[in-house]
Amino acid sequence: MSTQPAFSATYPPPPSSDVLTWLGIDMETFVSGLQQRVPDMTRKVCESVGGDLLKIHPVLRLAFKFWWETGEIPDLGSFSGYTVNDLQTGAKGTISFKPTGLFLMLNTLITDPEKAKAQLSRPVRRFIPPTGENRVMPPRRKANAQ
Amino acid sequence: MNLKIAGLTENEWQAASRDERLLALQELENQLSDQQQRHTCDIQTFSGNPLEYGNYDSPAHINLNESLLHADSLKDAVDTIAHEGRHAYQDHCICYPEDHPEVDATTIDAWRDNFANYVDPDIDYEQYLNQPIEVDAFGYEATISKALNIQTQSRTSMEALQQSDATPQSPSRRQAPPAREGGPTFVSPSREALDKMRLEYYGDPVKLNAEQFPKQPAQDATAAQETIALPKNYVQALLDEKNVGSAKGRAADEYALLVKGESIPVMDGSVELNYHEPTEQYVVQCDKDQETALQKHLANILPKQQPIERESKQAASKDFERE
Numbered sequence: 001m002s003t004q005p006a007f008s009a010t011y012p013p014p015p016s017s018d019v020l021t022w023l024g025i026d027m028e029t030f031v032s033g034l035q036q037r038v039p040d041m042t043r044k045v046c047e048s049v050g051g052d053l054l055k056i057h058p059v060l061r062l063a064f065k066f067w068w069e070t071g072e073i074p075d076l077g078s079f080s081g082y083t084v085n086d087l088q089t090g091a092k093g094t095i096s097f098k099p100t101g102l103f104l105m106l107n108t109l110i111t112d113p114e115k116a117k118a119q120l121s122r123p124v125r126r127f128i129p130p131t132g133e134n135r136v137m138p139p140r141r142k143a144n145a146q
Numbered sequence: 147m148n149l150k151i152a153g154l155t156e157n158e159w160q161a162a163s164r165d166e167r168l169l170a171l172q173e174l175e176n177q178l179s180d181q182q183q184r185h186t187c188d189i190q191t192f193s194g195n196p197l198e199y200g201n202y203d204s205p206a207h208i209n210l211n212e213s214l215l216h217a218d219s220l221k222d223a224v225d226t227i228a229h230e231g232r233h234a235y236q237d238h239c240i241c242y243p244e245d246h247p248e249v250d251a252t253t254i255d256a257w258r259d260n261f262a263n264y265v266d267p268d269i270d271y272e273q274y275l276n277q278p279i280e281v282d283a284f285g286y287e288a289t290i291s292k293a294l295n296i297q298t299q300s301r302t303s304m305e306a307l308q309q310s311d312a313t314p315q316s317p318s319r320r321q322a323p324p325a326r327e328g329g330p331t332f333v334s335p336s337r338e339a340l341d342k343m344r345l346e347y348y349g350d351p352v353k354l355n356a357e358q359f360p361k362q363p364a365q366d367a368t369a370a371q372e373t374i375a376l377p378k379n380y381v382q383a384l385l386d387e388k389n390v391g392s393a394k395g396r397a398a399d400e401y402a403l404l405v406k407g408e409s410i411p412v413m414d415g416s417v418e419l420n421y422h423e424p425t426e427q428y429v430v431q432c433d434k435d436q437e438t439a440l441q442k443h444l445a446n447i448l449p450k451q452q453p454i455e456r457e458s459k460q461a462a463s464k465d466f467e468r469e
Binding site for chain 2: 038041042052090093094096097098100101104108119122124125126127129130136137138140
């Protein structure tokens with residue numbers, strides 16, 4: 001048996017810039033497109049979340065492209081016991097993920113399954129940002145008021 | 147930090163009713179808001195996803211999952227109130243920075259920016275955990291929990307707490323709000339029982355995975371293993387898109403998918419990929435015999451109706467041999 005490999009290939013991932021090339025768009029289009037698809041996110045959040053999405057595992061990229069073009073996330077089977085539907089609906093006792101969070105959690109399930117499982121079972125405590133331009137300020141402590 | 151609150155020891159919590167528990171948590175919020183020199187929030191309850199423990203609804207409310215008032219875990223409830231109260235503190239610091247010289251301007255600016263650009267966990271879990279206001283709140287809740295645990299150890303009962311001269315019996319500024327109509331009236335099962343029920347209802351992901359793929363071939367026990375099951379059509383689409391692998395081309399892509407390669411069993415229409423060490427860079431190395439075996443295996447996996455593509459793979463493979 002020959003000791004020389006017939007070929008070698010590295011896997012994964014290609015550089016993040018390849019994702020945009022592959023999608024055929026630039027970063028500006030990607031960020032603004034993300035904001036259109038997930039309206040709850042501010043521009044700045046889209047930029048930071050978009051940066052994470054560019055690094056998702058190659059196995060997920062086709063599904064991401066499918067979502068980008070159709071708004072639907074295809075059934076991808078099981079990732080350490082969790083399906084797309086499980087994560088979208090919270091059917092296995094997780095929070096219900098929006099598409100960006102879902103792809104990123106699937107990515108963690110691939111790259112670091114134990115970490116992902118710990119995150120999925122961890123309780124969530126969150127902050128509800130004030131909405132609208134007429135932000136209601138909290139009452140000032142009387143002791144502090146001048 | 148000095149915290150003395152009736153009702154927030156393990157024994158007292160176990161013996162307390164739902165309303166008594168809520169009253170004790172409201173008193174915790176009262177004392178924390180005093181210490182932090184901020185507004186005091188009303189604690190309200192909601193019913194929903196049991197993993198959603200609570201939230202701070204600016205500017206006046208802390209919403210607490212009703213289930214925490216029926217569970218045995220005092221720590222979960224206290225941590226939640228401390229955590230959400232910290233968000234109220236951040237809110238107060240942003241609005242009245244001159245009242246909080248203990249926080250530097252850079253931190254307040256970071257909090258202000260984060261309030262305007264908050265990342266929910268359902269959008270990006272990693273960023274949710276690592277954003278400034280959450281890092282601060284998670285850190286703070288740990289200190290409160292620790293402070294109460296220390297006090298819990300030094301107290302044996304509510305009576306001892308009430309008899310202590312050093313204990314300021316500050317009256318609650320608010321009465322505990324009543325449960326929402328239609329809220330649970332049952333006696334909650336223990337934490338262990340709840341965990342068991344949850345396991346029975348939702349299933350254990352690891353066990354579920356094993357049951358889902360009972361024919362999974364034995365792997366190297368020393369390697370970290372995780373199973374990813376992708377529909378066969380999806381894998382085919384990945385190959386078609388040349389979405390994975392390197393500049394070696396199509397055949398290289400396919401072998402990258404076959405990277406752990408001795409076998410990729412096809413079960414119920416799915417191709418199963420076994421990732422032994424997901425963070426390492428996978429390198430495929432084959433000799434001629436192995437390549438022939440892989441080609442044969444690949445031919446069995448790929449749809450029969452695409453002979454042209456298989457020919458192109460063989461041609462590409464020959465190119466690699468020549469190299």
